[in-house]
């Protein structure tokens with residue numbers, strides 16, 4: 493089986509993103525393989541094949557131009573993977589940001605690649621240490637749900653008025669696109685403690701405002717509007733995100749988050765944590781959870797419906 497590496501996503505135009513990749517030197521006949529480009533708006537997927545009818549076949553260049561969605565949004569980020577299919581046997585393997593070596597060391601996550609500056613070796617070491625700190629000492633597992641910024645309009649969305657007519661819609665959860673959010677990603681993150689208070693307003697009655705800070709590594713990229721879910725089913729709206737960078741390559745992200753009132757529609761988004769989930773940071777070494785794995789059917793936290 494061929495091995496894909498050095499996947500890069502670049503763009504010099506607003507109308508398209510260019511995805512390129514390489515394969516490791518091999519004795520196999522590369523003409524026996526088909527290449528497919530997969531894309532998602534969230535690192536957790538679901539990934540969609542962009543060229544299902546027109547696979548890329550060597551010896552053509554390993555290059556694909558994705559012009560299906562313009563890149564006008566500053567917060568939207570596309571993630572890409574490459575799928576290699578051996579035509580005779582139908583065997584398929586996907587490649588993302590993680591090399592086969594990294595994956596063979598117990599970390600099964602494939603990863604994905606977006607438009608981003610590449611880290612140098614110093615930053616890679618810093619990032620690894622910070623992620624270890626989160627995983628072993630100060631962080632805990634939370635679920636991050638990436639908000640859709642395009643897709644199939646929900647029936648509650650009025651295209652002419654450009655607004656959602658039903659804020660409590662259970663199909664899009666107030667996002668405007670069917671489903672509302674992508675699959676949850678389990679991440680290690682640090683949430684600062686929050687002062688809790690009660691405020692009474694003439695319009696809303698009693699509200700419990702709470703603001704906090706979220707700290708996480710460079711992956712997955714969070715954006716304003718995303719949804720954060722804790723094990724205790726406290727849900728947070730992600731506000732402004734600041735990224736620490738070294739030569740423009742991301743190192744860690746700090747986001748302002750605000751806890752949602754329990755009556756909010758975001759509490760109806762179905763979320764479940766995988767079975768056997770360990771929420772306390774481990775001190776020993778153990779294989780990491782696949783952050784892109786689909787969550788299973790255990791411990792459904794959905795409060796209503």
Ligand SMILES: [Zn+2]
Pocket residue numbers: 646647648649658661662663664665666668669
């Ligand atoms: Zn809707």
